[in-house]
Amino acid sequence: MTAALETFINNPLGKSVTIKDVIEDFEFLDDWEERYAYIIDMGKQLPDFPDDERREENYVHGCQSQVWLIHHVDDATGKLYLLIDSDAMIVRGLAAIILIALNGREPRELLTTDIDELFEQLDLFRHISPTRGNGLRAMVGKIRDIAAAQAA
Amino acid sequence: MTDLSVANTVARQMFDVESVRKDFPILSQTVHGKPLVYLDNGASSQKPTAVLDAMDRYYREMHSNVHRGAHTLGDRATAAFEGARETVREFLNARSTREIIWTRGTTEAINLIANGLAGKLKAGDEILVSFMEHHANIVPWQMLAERTGAKVIPVQVTPQGELDMDSFDSLLGENTRILALTHVSNVLGTVNPVQQLVAKARKFDVITVIDGAQAVPHYQPDMQALDCDFYMFSAHKLFGPTGIGALYGRESMLEAMPPYQGGGEMIERVSFERTTWNTLPYKFEAGTPAIAEAVGLGAAIDYLNRFDRAAMERAEQELLARSNALVETVPGMELIGTAANKVPVISFKIAGLHPSDIGTLLDQQGIAIRTGHHCAMPLMDFYGVPGTARASFAFYNTLDEVEQLFTALRKIQRLFA
Ligand SMILES: Cc1ncc(COP(=O)(O)O)c(C=O)c1O
Numbered sequence: 001m002t003a004a005l006e007t008f009i010n011n012p013l014g015k016s017v018t019i020k021d022v023i024e025d026f027e028f029l030d031d032w033e034e035r036y037a038y039i040i041d042m043g044k045q046l047p048d049f050p051d052d053e054r055r056e057e058n059y060v061h062g063c064q065s066q067v068w069l070i071h072h073v074d075d076a077t078g079k080l081y082l083l084i085d086s087d088a089m090i091v092r093g094l095a096a097i098i099l100i101a102l103n104g105r106e107p108r109e110l111l112t113t114d115i116d117e118l119f120e121q122l123d124l125f126r127h128i129s130p131t132r133g134n135g136l137r138a139m140v141g142k143i144r145d146i147a148a149a150q151a152a
Numbered sequence: 153m154t155d156l157s158v159a160n161t162v163a164r165q166m167f168d169v170e171s172v173r174k175d176f177p178i179l180s181q182t183v184h185g186k187p188l189v190y191l192d193n194g195a196s197s198q199k200p201t202a203v204l205d206a207m208d209r210y211y212r213e214m215h216s217n218v219h220r221g222a223h224t225l226g227d228r229a230t231a232a233f234e235g236a237r238e239t240v241r242e243f244l245n246a247r248s249t250r251e252i253i254w255t256r257g258t259t260e261a262i263n264l265i266a267n268g269l270a271g272k273l274k275a276g277d278e279i280l281v282s283f284m285e286h287h288a289n290i291v292p293w294q295m296l297a298e299r300t301g302a303k304v305i306p307v308q309v310t311p312q313g314e315l316d317m318d319s320f321d322s323l324l325g326e327n328t329r330i331l332a333l334t335h336v337s338n339v340l341g342t343v344n345p346v347q348q349l350v351a352k353a354r355k356f357d358v359i360t361v362i363d364g365a366q367a368v369p370h371y372q373p374d375m376q377a378l379d380c381d382f383y384m385f386s387a388h389k390l391f392g393p394t395g396i397g398a399l400y401g402r403e404s405m406l407e408a409m410p411p412y413q414g415g416g417e418m419i420e421r422v423s424f425e426r427t428t429w430n431t432l433p434y435k436f437e438a439g440t441p442a443i444a445e446a447v448g449l450g451a452a453i454d455y456l457n458r459f460d461r462a463a464m465e466r467a468e469q470e471l472l473a474r475s476n477a478l479v480e481t482v483p484g485m486e487l488i489g490t491a492a493n494k495v496p497v498i499s500f501k502i503a504g505l506h507p508s509d510i511g512t513l514l515d516q517q518g519i520a521i522r523t524g525h526h527c528a529m530p531l532m533d534f535y536g537v538p539g540t541a542r543a544s545f546a547f548y549n550t551l552d553e554v555e556q557l558f559t560a561l562r563k564i565q566r567l568f569a
Pocket of ligand 1: 194195256257258259260286288289334336337338363365366386527
C-alpha cells in the first residue's frame with residue numbers, strides 16, 4: 001500500500017492545480033472541440049490507479065463506463081485523498097476536474113462545497129449533461145458519502 | 153427500357169427522402185447549434201405529422217371509453233380503435249383480428265406469452281433463445297423457467313453475427329418446447345432466417361415466438377407465410393406512439409392460453425361463483441386500453457402504406473452500403489455484426505475510444521446514436537466488449553447524414569490523437 005499511499009499524497013490535482021486554474025482556462029476555450037480536448041487532456045493527468053484496487057467494492061455504479069474510486073484519510077492532517085479511474089477518456093477528464101475541486105480536503109469542509117455551483121461557474125453543465133451516464137453525479141455522490149462517513 | 157426498369161423509376165419517385173423528411177417535424181431542429189442527425193432509430197423512431205394529427209384528432213373529436221358507452225362518442229372511439237386493430241391485422245397478414253392483441257409493447261407481449269405458457273412446461277423442458285436476444289426476450293423466459301423447472305438455452309452466434317445454424321440444429325430437439333427468437337438483432341442488424349427456423353421448430357411441435365421489434369421498421373412480415381405461433385412489436389419503433397404495441401397469436405394458441413391480467417373488458421360474466429372470459433382478442437386486454445395510442449399506431453401503418461416498401465428497403469440498403477464503404481476511412485474502426493443480410497444498423501468500436509466517449513462527442517456535433525450494452529449483455533460478453541456505439545437508420549435518413557456521421561467520427565479521432 002505504500003506506493004498507493006504516495007500516489008494519494010503526491011497527486012497534484014487539488015493541490016498545485018486548483019479549480020481556479022481550470023475556471024480561468026475554460027474561459028479561453030470557445031468551441032466544443034477545444035473544451036473537450038481540454039477535458040481529455042485533464043484526464044491524462046490522473047495519477048495511475050493501483051491495479052489491485054479495481055474491485056467490486058471500489059466500483060462506482062451508475063456510469064456507462066467503468067469507474068473506480070478509492071480514498072485514504074491522512075491521520076496527521078485528517079485530510080481526505082481520492083483516486084479515480086475510468087476506461088472512458090471523457091469520464092477521466094471529468095474525474096480529474098472533480099479531484100481538482102475536492103481532493104485533499106477535510107471531510108467537513110468538502111461537504112460544504114457546492115459542487116453544482118462550481119460546475120456552473122465552469123459552464124460545464126451547459127455542455128455536459130450530468131444525467132447522460134457520464135457518471136458525474138455518481139462520482140460526486142460517492143465522494144460526498146465517503147466524506148460524510150468520515151465526518152460523522 | 154424494360155417494363156421492370158419503368159416500374160423501378162416510378163417506385164423511386166414515390167419515395168423521395170427529402171419530401172419524406174418534411175413529414176417528421178422533429179427532424180428539422182438543431183442540437184448544440186448543428187442540424188440534428190437522428191441515428192438512434194433502433195431505440196425509438198420519430199413520428200410523422202400524420203400520427204400526431206390522428207392522435208390529436210382522436211382526442212378532439214372522438215374520445216370516450218371503448219366498447220361501453222351507449223352513445224355516439226363511444227361508437228366513434230370504438231370504431232377508431234377497432235379500425236386500428238384491422239390495420240395491424242392487414243399489416244401482418246393475420247387471418248383475423250381475433251389474433252391481434254394490444255399490449256404496451258414488445259416487452260409486455262413476451263411477458264404475456266411467457267406467463268400464458270406456464271401450464272405447458274415441466275421440469276426438463278427447454279426454451280431455446282439465442283445469444284443475440286434483447287433482454288426482453290431472455291428475462292421473461294428465465295422467470296418462466298424459474299417457475300416451471302424448464303431450462304433456457306441460448307443458440308450460439310458466429311463471429312460475423314449470424315445465428316450459428318449448427319448450434320441451432322444441435323440444440324433443437326425432443327426436449328425443446330419453445331423457440332423464442334428475434335427476427336432482427338437490435339445490436340447487429342442481422343436478419344435471421346426466421347421462416348426456415350420456424351419450419352424446423354414446428355417439426356418438433358415447438359411453440360414459436362418471434363420478436364419483431366427491430367424487423368417491422370424495415371420489413372412487413374407476413375404471419376401466414378411465416379407460420380409462427382406468436383409475433384410482437386412496439387409501435388414506438390414503427391414511427392408510432394409509445395405505450396402501445398401489438399401481439400399476433402395463432403388463434404388456437406390464444407384460445408388455449410389463460411388470461412394475463414384480470415379486470416374489466418377481459419370478462420364475459422363475473423360472479424362470485426364463477427367468472428368467465430371474454431372472447432378473443434379481449435380476453436387478453438384487461439382494463440381501459442391505450443386508445444389514442446392504438447389510433448396512432450394505425451395511422452403510422454397507414455402512413456407507411458403510402459410508400460412503395462420495396463423502394464424504401466432499397467433506399468435503406470443504400471444507407472447501409474455507404475456506411476460499410478466508409479468504415480475504412482476511420483482508422484481503427486471495426487464493425488460488430490457483418491451478416492450478409494442486415495437492416496441498416498451499424499454497431500462499432502474504435503480502437504482506443506470508449507463507446508460513451510464516441511456518443512458524447514457525436515452529440516456535440518448534433519448526431520444522436522446509442523452507446524452501451526443495448527439491453528443485450530450476453531451478446532456483449534460474447535464479443536468481449538463493454539458496449540458498442542450503434543448508429544441505426546430509418547428510411548428518413550439520408551446518404552448525406554451517413555457522410556456526416558463518418559466526418560464526425562474522424563473529427564473525434566483527431567481530438568484524441
Ligand atoms: C429486439 C428487441 N426486442 C424487444 C425490445 C423491447 O421493446 P420495448 O421496450 O418497446 O418493449 C427491443 C427494444 O429495444 C428490441 O430491440
